[in-house]
Amino acid sequence: MPWLTHSTKNELINLICDRIWLAVVQRTLRPGARLKEEELTEIFGTTRARVRQALAILEQDGLVTIYPNRGACIAEPGVEDAQDAFSARLAIEQRLVTRLCRSASPEDIATLRDHIAQERAAHARGDSEAVIRLSGEFHMLIAKLSGAELLLKILRMLTIRTSLITAMYQTQATQTCGPDEHDRIVVAIEARDESQACHEMAHHLEHLESALRLSEAPMPVSALREALHSMAPKGET
Amino acid sequence: MPWLTHSTKNELINLICDRIWLAVVQRTLRPGARLKEEELTEIFGTTRARVRQALAILEQDGLVTIYPNRGACIAEPGVEDAQDAFSARLAIEQRLVTRLCRSASPEDIATLRDHIAQERAAHARGDSEAVIRLSGEFHMLIAKLSGAELLLKILRMLTIRTSLITAMYQTQATQTCGPDEHDRIVVAIEARDESQACHEMAHHLEHLESALRLSEAPMPVSALREALHSMAPKGET
DNA sequence: TTCCCCAAAATTGTTGACAATATCGTTGAC
DNA sequence: GTCAACGATATTGTCAACAATTTTGGGGAA
Known part of the structure; x- marks a missing residue:
């Protein structure tokens, strides 16, 4: 079932990669979604270093994009x-x-x-x-x-x-x-x-x-913009 | 000239990757050669973490093989x-x-x-x-x-x-x-x-x-075995 | 009101020390 | 003399605190 397996290295990192990949496939994580390191650490109960390694691998694979000093998002290929x-x-x-x-x-x-x-x-x-x-x-x-x-x-x-x-x-x-x-x-x-x-x-x-x-040009790009679309232009507060 | 450039991330890591790649191309580093982390740190004047990242990238690319807990070597594809x-x-x-x-x-x-x-x-x-x-x-x-x-x-x-x-x-x-x-x-x-x-x-x-x-089967695999080949089967001592 | 600037908070990037593991040399028993 | 187990060394793997950067929020002036 997890067909995103690289080598028998660290099992936890592979798990993180697989779960993120799975979440993308089943539309739980949409392209453009933010991936905060600390969030992932507490989700998987591991340290930030591991999460960081996993994100690096996923970036290499093209699943996420890492913006230096600004975090990682699910990639949005054109x-x-x-x-x-x-x-x-x-x-x-x-x-x-x-x-x-x-x-x-x-x-x-x-x-x-x-x-x-x-x-x-x-x-x-x-x-x-x-x-x-x-x-x-x-x-x-x-x-x-x-x-x-x-x-x-x-x-x-x-x-x-x-x-x-x-x-x-x-x-x-x-x-x-x-x-x-x-x-x-x-x-x-x-x-x-x-x-x-x-x-x-x-x-x-x-x-x-x-x-x-068919739906080439005007489609959802990031979850944020998508949300903005269906919201009133003015917040409450 | 350095055509092994991924993205505009960390310039040092790309440099390390390029230099190793170049060394392989010009036969300075042969397949099977050992790549100790500490050695690379003092060569490039950087920290072990950087070297580690570079090695991880090179492993993804297939240039080096990382044996867990045992270090990295230039890959030897079959x-x-x-x-x-x-x-x-x-x-x-x-x-x-x-x-x-x-x-x-x-x-x-x-x-x-x-x-x-x-x-x-x-x-x-x-x-x-x-x-x-x-x-x-x-x-x-x-x-x-x-x-x-x-x-x-x-x-x-x-x-x-x-x-x-x-x-x-x-x-x-x-x-x-x-x-x-x-x-x-x-x-x-x-x-x-x-x-x-x-x-x-x-x-x-x-x-x-x-x-x-032409020279399919019996060729140099790693520097070690190559050396053993041309040596007498008995050491001196 | 609108814009700009500065400080506070949040997030990522880095470093150094520490722990785990493998390798090598030595000792001791058979 | 050979082999196995053991300790010393070297190397890699991990972590938690620290530094750098970006984002956010608020206050003041035009």
């Missing part, structure tokens, strides 16, 4: 970043499925099908949080099964960005694309049809990207 | 990592040149040609250190000119790995491929011939990769 991330994902993931077409074992196929079944279940029960999370995990699963550690690391960085973009620009919480497209990719992999798998992957990613292009 | 890095580079850089074919301004072309001229000069004067460094910088320059911040960051990670691999597995210090292949890529970009540019890039990277496949 449309440019979105397009970069999607095009890079396309390049990386096409290579991943090509690889899987050649090396996939029956167990790998079974694992993928099992994952899609979970997606379908979540979809059926209307658990939109799980749908989003599992949808992302599917792509990470492909990277894991292809056995390329480095490509997985890169894909993680890219997925973080596309997830942030989704959180920022998508109108409705429920993904429009169900697990069907994932299924088609797996079918192509099972058939060892490399070009077909690449084609399906391209189609899938384009679908994902186009789903949020 | 052949697997090499192949991953090269295939990912191919995917990313083909996208970059495609992008440049569409967006390159005359100034961009001039910048690239100027860089190649520098490469030629270094080649002519036999400055193998500059040749290696400039050869890497050429690819980063393409990423910079294409204007994709994210792709540049990813390419940096990949270049670090391939450079490490080169340092580990290449037999002779002088690169076999001169700036000619770079020139061909620029020609294709100038002609706006996307497929040709991709083809040239693929050819170039394959050339780079094949240049070190």
Whole structure:
């Protein structure tokens, strides 16, 4: 479940990273949200040094932005970043499925099908949080099964960005694309049809990207500004 | 010149990262070399905390490996990592040149040609250190000119790995491929011939990769083992 | 009222000392 | 003579107090 694991270093720091990442995925933390160090220390019951390390890692990954001497916020990537991330994902993931077409074992196929079944279940029960999370995990699963550690690391960085973009620009919480497209990719992999798998992957990613292009320009940027929008311009006091 | 710059955060930490990276490129620091914190503090005249931060960043980038409670060493990627890095580079850089074919301004072309001229000069004067460094910088320059911040960051990670691999597995210090292949890529970009540019890039990277496949298995891993190899199995005492 | 300046509060950044852990050399027993 | 356990040393990991910076609030003058 925590697929944001770097190495077996300090477990607490990984926990902090995972929790923040999870909170972003399930929309509890929106892009632009402030992350005060002291707040995090008492939440996780640790010291400020740990929190600081975790934030540094998350900054490297692109999940948070650290403004020197002014604190850390959930990153707010622009449309440019979105397009970069999607095009890079396309390049990386096409290579991943090509690889899987050649090396996939029956167990790998079974694992993928099992994952899609979970997606379908979540979809059926209307658990939109799980749908989003599992949808992302599917792509990470492909990277894991292809056995390329480095490509997985890169894909993680890219997925973080596309997830942030989704959180920022998508109108409705429920993904429009169900697990069907994932299924088609797996079918192509099972058939060892490399070009077909690449084609399906391209189609899938384009679908994902186009789903949020719609609301490109005028969307929520930070929780603060969002709040200001729905409030009267004059406070009480 | 220092093309390993993240953000305008702390200048000293970037300096440390750059210097270590440079030392690796010019073979002063070999893969597997030990990096003691205290040593680095007195070299750079800073505190241990800074050094620690720099090492953490370099670990994220894949340049060093941190063994918990045991210190940091220059990373020693395996052949697997090499192949991953090269295939990912191919995917990313083909996208970059495609992008440049569409967006390159005359100034961009001039910048690239100027860089190649520098490469030629270094080649002519036999400055193998500059040749290696400039050869890497050429690819980063393409990423910079294409204007994709994210792709540049990813390419940096990949270049670090391939450079490490080169340092580990290449037999002779002088690169076999001169700036000619770079020139061909620029020609294709100038002609706006996307497929040709991709083809040239693929050819170039394959050339780079094949240049070190030769000595695949039995090559220096760490300075220690290397020393042991050339020594009699029995110590003196 | 509106603007500017200055002090207080809150937050981040840094430092140095201390604790935990691994490595190395030595001693002692077999 | 060899091996194992132990203590000394060196190195990394952690923490809490201190310093620097930014933000906030209030008072005074135009």
